[in-house]
Amino acid sequence: xxxxxxxxxxxxxxxxxxxxxxxxxxxxxxxxxxxxxxxxxxxxxxxxxxxxxxxxxxxxxxxxxxxxxxxxxxxxxxxxxxxxxxxxxxxxxxxxxxxxxxxxxxxxxxxxxxxxxxxxxxxxxxxxxxxxxxxxxxxxxxxxxxxxxxxxxxxxxxxxxxxxxxxxxxxxxxxxxxxxxxxxxxxxxxxxxxxxxxxxxxxxxxxxxxxxxxxxxxxxxxxxxxxxxxxxxxxxxxxxxxxxxxxxxxxxxxxxxxxxxxxxxxxxxxxxxxxxxxxxxxxxxxxxxxxxxxxxxxxxxxxxxxxxxxxxxxxxxxxxxxxxxxx
Amino acid sequence: xxxxxxxxxxxxxxxxxxxxxxxxxxxxxxxxxxxxxxxxxxxxxxxxxxxxxxxxxxxxxxxxxxxxxxxxxxxxxxxxxxxxxxxxxxxxxxxxxxxxxxxxxxxxx
Numbered sequence: 216x217x218x219x220x221x222x223x224x225x226x227x228x229x230x231x232x233x234x235x236x237x238x239x240x241x242x243x244x245x246x247x248x249x250x251x252x253x254x255x256x257x258x259x260x261x262x263x264x265x266x267x268x269x270x271x272x273x274x275x276x277x278x279x280x281x282x283x284x285x286x287x288x289x290x291x292x293x294x295x296x297x298x299x300x301x302x303x304x305x306x307x308x309x310x311x312x313x314x315x316x317x318x319x320x321x322x323x324x325x326x327x328x329x330x331x332x333x334x335x336x337x338x339x340x341x342x343x344x345x346x347x348x349x350x351x352x353x354x355x356x357x358x359x360x361x362x363x364x365x366x367x368x369x370x371x372x373x374x375x376x377x378x379x380x381x382x383x384x385x386x387x388x389x390x391x392x393x394x395x396x397x398x399x400x401x402x403x404x405x406x407x408x409x410x411x412x413x414x415x416x417x418x419x420x421x422x423x424x425x426x427x428x429x430x431x432x433x434x435x436x437x438x439x440x441x442x443x444x445x446x447x448x449x450x451x452x453x454x455x456x457x458x459x460x461x462x463x464x465x466x467x468x469x470x471x472x473x474x475x476x477x478x479x480x481x482x483x484x485x486x487x488x489x490x491x492x493x494x495x496x497x498x499x500x501x502x503x504x505x506x507x508x509x510x511x512x513x514x515x516x517x518x519x520x521x522x523x524x525x526x527x528x529x530x531x532x533x534x535x536x537x538x539x540x541x542x
Numbered sequence: 543x544x545x546x547x548x549x550x551x552x553x554x555x556x557x558x559x560x561x562x563x564x565x566x567x568x569x570x571x572x573x574x575x576x577x578x579x580x581x582x583x584x585x586x587x588x589x590x591x592x593x594x595x596x597x598x599x600x601x602x603x604x605x606x607x608x609x610x611x612x613x614x615x616x617x618x619x620x621x622x623x624x625x626x627x628x629x630x631x632x633x634x635x636x637x638x639x640x641x642x643x644x645x646x647x648x649x650x651x
Binding site for chain 1: 569585597612
């Protein structure tokens with residue numbers, strides 16, 4: 216008796232037996248006895264048939280025979296990881312699918328998967344760019360990094376859609392997902408901190424601007440020392456009370472450090488002392504280097520004092536008389 | 543619905559039915575099932591099922607040496623297999639009647 220078995224069939228059957236190696240010899244022999252004959256006949260009948268994956272074939276054989284499914288021999292730690300993840304995910308999903316509430320939740324989560332595809336591409340790009348020190352808040356700095364981000368998003372989404380596959384990709388995706396999951400919170404926190412630094416800077420800048428603001432009447436960015444009102448005839452008015460539209464008293468800053476004038480308030484009939492009565496009286500101050508404080512100027516410039524009291528002009532041009540509108 | 547999913551539940555009875563009249567070896571059984579219209583049946587599933595039915599005592603098996611090729615393992619039905627098949631026939635008849643009524647008769651409750 217000289218059994219003739221095509222070599223590819225013989226090696227396929229051997230691979231199937233290998234995949235069943237965890238079974239007792241007797242069980243395995245019973246299960247695979249006649250396998251070569253069956254396969255030979257099957258593939259002689261249809262030569263276009265290609266032999267399937269022997270491991271999958273063995274699994275189908277084993278399952279149909281009601282034998283326990285083998286813990287697949289792990290080709291590598293990482294491939295095992297990917298496989299284990301896929302199986303665990305499958306089991307968990309199957310268990311969750313039994314609960315109708317969770318099903319709708321799952322479907323909702325499934326609809327959000329593209330968001331994750333983009334997020335992991337962002338994390339990956341960010342991690343690469345931070346390695347080169349080119350991150351800038353949430354976004355990498357520079358057009359090159361944006362291009363990389365765009366490429367990463369496209370690749371990630373294609374992989375997510377099950378396209379652009381290659382051997383070993385499932386493992387890569389599982390590892391990448393783990394890295395992205397672990398990294399995303401710290402990365403977001405760091406990126407936020409980075410933008411936060413910008414915010415702090417902005418706030419500080421704002422404070423500086425506020426500090427530079429004049430606390431009182433100002434003109435063209437400079438503090439006003441006094442205000443002089445002239446009437447229609449061009450004569451200086453005294454004791455003019457000024458208010459804004461909200462009824463606030465208009466008063467110059469009382470920080471003598473700014474203007475070097477120590478303002479004297481006017482007293483209202485109510486007894487209240489106010490600084491919106493113009494022109495205001497004031498004392499010319501000077502900086503006393505010895506005492507480190509402002510003191511009344513012992514020798515004030517008389518022109519300045521006079522101008523402060525009596526206005527820059529003795530008289531200004533009167534308004535043009537309009538007939539019929541005689542005051 | 544995927545017919546292969548349905549097939550899993552009824553493969554036992556289908557296999558018993560095709561070896562009831564005449565013993566058969568693995569691929570022979572596959573061929574008979576496919577000829578009967580179960581074209582999507584996987585050969586490994588059939589071989590495994592044969593093995594399980596044998597373990598359960600529904601089938602007997604014997605090896606036939608071949609002169610020009612490898613050995614063939616034949617399976618035949620046992621009395622236990624026949625009674626199993628009879629029970630399964632009744633179960634199927636009731637089940638299929640119920641399903642047909644449910645799916646195809648209007649006003650079915």
